[in-house]
Amino acid sequence: MSYQKEYRESIENPEAFWSRHAELIRWYEKPKSILSQDEKGFYHWFKGGKLNTSYLALDFHVENGRAEQAALIYDSPVTESVRSYTYRELLDEVARFAGVLKNQGVEKGDRVIIYMPMIPEAVVAMLACARLGAIHSVVFGGFAPNELAIRIDDAKPKALVTASCGIEFTNIIEYKPLVDEALRISSHAPETVILLQRSQAKASIQAGRDFDWNDLMSSANPVDPEPVDATDPLYILYTSGTTGLPKGVIRENGGHAVALKYSMKAIFNTNPGEVYWAGSDVGWVVGHSYIVYAPLIHGCSTILYEGKPVRTPDAGAFWRVLDEHRVNTFFTAPTAFRAVKKEDPEAKLKQQYDISNLRTLFLAGERLDPPTYDWLEGIMHCPVIDHWWQTETGWPMCSNPMGLDPQPVKVGSATFPVPGYDIQVLDDEGKTCDPGTTGNIVVKLPLPPSCFPSLWNDDERFRKSYLSQFPGYYQTGDGGIIDEDGYVFVMGRVDDVINVAGHRLSTGQMEELIGSHPGVAECAVVGIDDELRGQVPVGFAVLKDGVEMNHQDLEKELVSIIRKEIGAVACFRKSALVKRLPKTRSGKILRKTIRQLATTAEVPIPPTIDDPAILDEIRDAMQTSGIGK
Numbered sequence: 001m002s003y004q005k006e007y008r009e010s011i012e013n014p015e016a017f018w019s020r021h022a023e024l025i026r027w028y029e030k031p032k033s034i035l036s037q038d039e040k041g042f043y044h045w046f047k048g049g050k051l052n053t054s055y056l057a058l059d060f061h062v063e064n065g066r067a068e069q070a071a072l073i074y075d076s077p078v079t080e081s082v083r084s085y086t087y088r089e090l091l092d093e094v095a096r097f098a099g100v101l102k103n104q105g106v107e108k109g110d111r112v113i114i115y116m117p118m119i120p121e122a123v124v125a126m127l128a129c130a131r132l133g134a135i136h137s138v139v140f141g142g143f144a145p146n147e148l149a150i151r152i153d154d155a156k157p158k159a160l161v162t163a164s165c166g167i168e169f170t171n172i173i174e175y176k177p178l179v180d181e182a183l184r185i186s187s188h189a190p191e192t193v194i195l196l197q198r199s200q201a202k203a204s205i206q207a208g209r210d211f212d213w214n215d216l217m218s219s220a221n222p223v224d225p226e227p228v229d230a231t232d233p234l235y236i237l238y239t240s241g242t243t244g245l246p247k248g249v250i251r252e253n254g255g256h257a258v259a260l261k262y263s264m265k266a267i268f269n270t271n272p273g274e275v276y277w278a279g280s281d282v283g284w285v286v287g288h289s290y291i292v293y294a295p296l297i298h299g300c301s302t303i304l305y306e307g308k309p310v311r312t313p314d315a316g317a318f319w320r321v322l323d324e325h326r327v328n329t330f331f332t333a334p335t336a337f338r339a340v341k342k343e344d345p346e347a348k349l350k351q352q353y354d355i356s357n358l359r360t361l362f363l364a365g366e367r368l369d370p371p372t373y374d375w376l377e378g379i380m381h382c383p384v385i386d387h388w389w390q391t392e393t394g395w396p397m398c399s400n401p402m403g404l405d406p407q408p409v410k411v412g413s414a415t416f417p418v419p420g421y422d423i424q425v426l427d428d429e430g431k432t433c434d435p436g437t438t439g440n441i442v443v444k445l446p447l448p449p450s451c452f453p454s455l456w457n458d459d460e461r462f463r464k465s466y467l468s469q470f471p472g473y474y475q476t477g478d479g480g481i482i483d484e485d486g487y488v489f490v491m492g493r494v495d496d497v498i499n500v501a502g503h504r505l506s507t508g509q510m511e512e513l514i515g516s517h518p519g520v521a522e523c524a525v526v527g528i529d530d531e532l533r534g535q536v537p538v539g540f541a542v543l544k545d546g547v548e549m550n551h552q553d554l555e556k557e558l559v560s561i562i563r564k565e566i567g568a569v570a571c572f573r574k575s576a577l578v579k580r581l582p583k584t585r586s587g588k589i590l591r592k593t594i595r596q597l598a599t600t601a602e603v604p605i606p607p608t609i610d611d612p613a614i615l616d617e618i619r620d621a622m623q624t625s626g627i628g629k
């Protein structure tokens with residue numbers, strides 16, 4: 001099938017296109033409409049259809065000849081263990097854990113927070129929620145109690161599922177004290193906590209509230225999948241916006257299943273029965289879509305890797321897993337390979353392994369920067385493909401369509417819009433940019449299946465953040481160009497969101513926290529280029545009159561605030577003390593100029609700046625604090 005023909009149909013006749021692809025999944029009841037709008041004007045796919053995502057991911061395959069095929073391969077160098085679950089075994093675990101949740105009073109539509117490391121029980125808990133029609137919200141284990149509490153208060157869960165610890169390289173991170181603290185400070189703490197005790201750390205149990213995973217499993221009865229409406233939410237996943245409050249992205253069951261199933265062949269060119277590995281974390285959207293749901297719905301064996309690209313035990317970790325499990329399709333973030341490249345620049349460790357089963361390497365989470373692409377291109381035997389997407393969409397917006405007809409790679413580009421996405425580049429006034437001219441990347445409405453219909457509890461923010469700037473279009477928050485051949489180049493965020501080691505974080509949120517320091521009058525946080533993590537946040541703070549502090553003491557306190565309130569994952573390690581911030585004459589902080597000062601020798605003086613002399617002051621403060629080049 002030619003990409004161009006398929007793409008054109010998806011844009012010109014989306015209902016016929018998606019109606020055909022909806023035939024590829026099993027429905028209890030077929031949708032009554034393919035695309036509809038609700039009373040608020042928001043779009044929904046497959047209204048009236050009834051299905052169950054856990055049925056599609058498990059029961060369907062057990063009933064259709066895959067019962068003894070590996071569904072989930074758990075590979076954990078940090079615990080030196082590997083365990084494989086067949087579809088039958090995984091179904092058994094999920095059905096029983098659904099029974100556990102049901103016994104705890106969890107019903108269709110209830111929310112369940114999952115705060116777990118990369119262990120099979122995290123996947124079991126997600127699928128068990130899906131089985132009941134309950135809505136899971138997975139919170140990444142690197143987030144601090146305050147972040148967990150914010151999500152608890154927004155989602156108002158019936159239960160929280162956790163484990164006694166996560167393992168980062170050789171560090172045991174005890175989760176239970178973090179959970180206890182989050183529950184203490186939240187206003188909607190759930191009545192039930194289900195805790196998996198791992199052998200590396202034993203957590204304390206609060207009688208009456210906390211229950212042991214294994215105790216509950218031993219007496220639970222399996223539960224059958226509950227048919228849900230296509231438009232019922234499967235999950236809420238919180239992601240960073242421009243303020244301290246994360247956005248609760250809603251994913252609906254029907255569109256999600258159809259789009260993910262389609263993506264596995266059209267984009268990833270992966271076939272049922274093959275081995276698929278997304279080296280990410282279940283706390284991120286990549287983990288939801290491509291560790292858990294898409295590979296299982298497609299009948300693949302999926303890998304759950306509890307390790308790092310390096311030092312678990314070495315920079316050969318990826319090659320070992322690819323070899324040992326005969327992986328056919330691999331997907332990870334460029335930052336992970338930058339870590340490998342740093343430790344093993346000539347990829348010598350790769351020679352110890354046979355990765356010939358690998359057909360394609362996919363990269364996303366941040367732009368595949370040309371130096372990393374060039375390095376990978378030089379060492380890999382297979383295509384290296386950049387593809388672009390977001391938590392909001394749940395699946396790629398741009399990619400090289402490897403299962404339709406692969407296109408020549410242009411380095412630095414995520415290639416073409418995926419069928420279903422009418423992608424355009426507009427200037428700030430909403431006019432279409434000429435090919436090659438940078439602007440805002442937008443998607444013409446309606447968005448295709450799987451993309452969020454709104455934000456949990458916040459239709460207004462949904463409208464304001466995504467739909468208001470360019471009426472009729474979804475504002476992605478990314479900037480870039482479409483060139484004369486139609487290739488899309490995504491160059492970076494146009495808002496206060498940064499991407500640190502493939503993790504999406506809000507500089508606005510960090511500014512709010514730093515601003516809460518009693519000595520700080522005002523501040524700016526910007527993401528500056530970092531060789532390993534792509535970007536890292538650094539702070540620039542102005543002290544209140546009369547406050548005396550040196551930059552080292554202030555930095556220590558600011559680092560500790562961000563670590564405590566957001567978590568270590570923010571990677572906030574540097575700040576500078578400045579007398580004032582560069583601003584426009586109307587008082588807007590010139591963050592872009594600060595960013596440029598950290599990376600470039602020649603920084604253009606913004607015409608709107610109120611006092612150009614300040615640039616030298618900022619440069620000096622950066623030098624004192626060891627920030628930038």
Ligand code: COA
Nearest residue numbers: 141142168279280286333335336339364365501502568569
């Ligand atoms: N639980 C608890 N803490 C976590 C965590 C988790 N799940 N993930 C990260 N952290 C902590 C780390 O321990 C570290 O803490 P420290 O400051 O005390 O050392 C901090 O957060 C920063 O983590 P990170 O930026 O990941 O640095 P690292 O040195 O631990 O690892 C890489 C560097 C590049 C190996 C790692 O970032 C990586 O594998 N990135 C790939 C990311 C990815 O796959 N993203 C998915 C998007 S597709």
Ligand code: AMP
Nearest residue numbers: 364365366367387388389390391490504
């Ligand atoms: P997240 O919602 O955490 O998946 O982060 C989404 C953001 O990451 C996007 O809006 C982009 O800014 C960035 N991103 C993800 N993949 C790519 C890519 N392939 N190229 C450029 N930016 C990307």
